[in-house]
Amino acid sequence: MVPEINPWSSNQTIDIDKLFSEFGIEPIYPVLSELPEIPYFMRRGIVLGHRDYRQIASAIRNKLPFHVLTGFMPSGHPHLGHLMVMKEVVWHVEQGGNGYVTIADREAHAVRGTSWEQCQVFGKEYLACLYALGFEGTTYFQSRNDRLKDLAFEAATKVNFSELSAIYGFSPETDLAHAESVITQVADILYPQVDRQPAPTIVPVGIDQDPHIRLTRGVAHKMRMFTVEERDGYVSVRSKNAPEAALDAIHQVFSHSKKYEGHVDIRGEACADVSRKVREIELTYGGFGFFTPSSTYHIFMPGLTGGKMSSSIPESTIGFFEPEATVRKKVMSGITGGRMTLEEQKRLGGEPEKCSLYLLNLFHMVTDDNELHKIREKCVKGEITCGQCKKETAERVVSFMKAFREKMDAAAEKIRV
Ligand code: TRP
Numbered sequence: 001m002v003p004e005i006n007p008w009s010s011n012q013t014i015d016i017d018k019l020f021s022e023f024g025i026e027p028i029y030p031v032l033s034e035l036p037e038i039p040y041f042m043r044r045g046i047v048l049g050h051r052d053y054r055q056i057a058s059a060i061r062n063k064l065p066f067h068v069l070t071g072f073m074p075s076g077h078p079h080l081g082h083l084m085v086m087k088e089v090v091w092h093v094e095q096g097g098n099g100y101v102t103i104a105d106r107e108a109h110a111v112r113g114t115s116w117e118q119c120q121v122f123g124k125e126y127l128a129c130l131y132a133l134g135f136e137g138t139t140y141f142q143s144r145n146d147r148l149k150d151l152a153f154e155a156a157t158k159v160n161f162s163e164l165s166a167i168y169g170f171s172p173e174t175d176l177a178h179a180e181s182v183i184t185q186v187a188d189i190l191y192p193q194v195d196r197q198p199a200p201t202i203v204p205v206g207i208d209q210d211p212h213i214r215l216t217r218g219v220a221h222k223m224r225m226f227t228v229e230e231r232d233g234y235v236s237v238r239s240k241n242a243p244e245a246a247l248d249a250i251h252q253v254f255s256h257s258k259k260y261e262g263h264v265d266i267r268g269e270a271c272a273d274v275s276r277k278v279r280e281i282e283l284t285y286g287g288f289g290f291f292t293p294s295s296t297y298h299i300f301m302p303g304l305t306g307g308k309m310s311s312s313i314p315e316s317t318i319g320f321f322e323p324e325a326t327v328r329k330k331v332m333s334g335i336t337g338g339r340m341t342l343e344e345q346k347r348l349g350g351e352p353e354k355c356s357l358y359l360l361n362l363f364h365m366v367t368d369d370n371e372l373h374k375i376r377e378k379c380v381k382g383e384i385t386c387g388q389c390k391k392e393t394a395e396r397v398v399s400f401m402k403a404f405r406e407k408m409d410a411a412a413e414k415i416r417v
C-alpha cells in the first residue's frame with residue numbers, strides 16, 4: 001500500500017491533526033517563544049510543524065553553529081509554490097545558519113525523466129531565485145558532487161529494501177534509480193555535517209517530504225559509533241560499531257568512568273558534556289558524529305485555480321519568468337471566496353479562508369500583519385468587491401515580480417553549476 005504522505009503523489013490534502021497524532025510531527029507553536037524573533041510564516045501558521053526544532057532555536061539563541069539545507073527538484077520552472085521554502089532557508093541563514101541548497105537533478109532525472117540538459121536550465125533558475133532573496137552559502141547539483149555520492153553510498157549500507165517499501169510503498173517493480181535518488185536525498189541532508197562539521201541541521205520542507213526526513217533521521221542515528229544516554233545518576237555511552245580503541249579513549253578521557261563489555265558508564269558529568277566529547281572522539285576514529293537532523297513543515301499554498309499549485313496546471317501558479325500581462329490575467333482569474341451576487345457580498349461578506357487570492361497575500365504578498373488584517377476585515381464585512389480586491393492583489397504581485405526579476409538579474413553572476 002502506498003503511504004498517505006508520499007513525496008511523489010499529487011494528493012496534497014493532508015489532515016493536519018493526523019500529522020501530529022499519527023506521524024510524530026510536533027506543532028511548532030510552543031517552540032516559537034524560544035526564538036529571538038518570529039518570522040511571519042511561523043506567526044501565521046504557514047510553517048506549522050517540526051521535528052526537533054528546539055535544538056535549532058537553541059543554536060540561534062546562543063549563536064552556536066548550525067546548518068540549514070533544503071533542495072529543489074529541477075523538473076520544471078520555479079514558481080510561487082517554491083517561494084516559501086526559499087524564504088525559510090534565507091531566514092535561517094540570516095539567523096546565523098550555514099546555508100546549503102541542493103539541486104536534485106538525480107531525482108528529477110530518475111523520477112520525472114527530465115534530461116540532464118533541462119535539469120541544468122531549471123536548476124539555474126532556482127538558484128537565481130534564491131540569490132535574489134538574499135541566500136548566501138553553498139549550492140550544488142547532486143550529479144556533480146562526488147563527495148555527496150560517496151556519502152550516499154555509505155548511507156546506503158544502513159537501508160534495505162523492506163524499509164524503502166515500508167516508507168515509500170516501493171515494490172519489486174520500482175527501478176533502482178528511484179531508490180538511488182532517495183538515498184541521495186538522505187546524503188544531501190547529512191552533507192553539511194560532512195562538508196563542515198557536525199552540527200544541528202534544519203531542513204525546511206513541505207509536509208510531503210517527511211518520509212525522507214524520517215528515513216534520514218534513522219540513518220543518521222545508525223551511522224553513529226556510539227549512543228549516549230542519561231541514566232539514573234550516570235551517563236551511559238554504548239558502542240554500536242565503534243572500534244575498541246575508541247571506547248578505550250572515552251574511558252580514559254573521563255576519570256570517573258567504568259568500562260564494561262561494549263559500554264562505558266560515567267558518573268559526575270553532564271550528559272551534554274559527555275555527548276560533545278564522545279562526538280569528538282568519534283570523529284578522531286573516522287566516524288561521522290552526526291547530529292540527528294531537524295525539520296520544519298509548511299502547508300502548501302493552494303493554486304489560483306482552487307486545487308494544487310503545480311507547474312503541470314499553468315493557470316494554478318505564477319512562474320518567476322512570466323510576462324506582466326500573463327501575471328495580471330492569472331491573478332484576475334483566480335478563485336475567490338466571494339458570494340454569488342454583489343448584494344450577498346455586501347450582506348454576508350466574503351470568505352477569505354476559501355479565497356486563493358487572500359491566501360496568496362497571506363503567504364507572500366502582504367508581510368505586514370496590520371495590512372493583512374485590514375484586507376481580511378474589509379472582506380468579511382463586505383466592504384470591498386472581489387473585483388477591486390483582485391485588482392489590488394494583481395498590482396502587488398506585478399510589483400513583487402518586477403522587483404524580484406531585477407534582483408535575479410543582479411545576482412546572475414553568483415550562480416555556479
Ligand atoms: N525531494 C525534494 C523535492 O521533491 C528535493 C530535495 C532533494 C530535497 N534533496 C533534498 C529537499 C534535501 C530537502 C532536502 O522537491
Ligand code: SF4
Nearest residue numbers: 337350355379386389
Ligand atoms: Fe478574496 Fe478579496 Fe474577494 Fe475577500 S474580497 S473573497 S479576499 S478576492
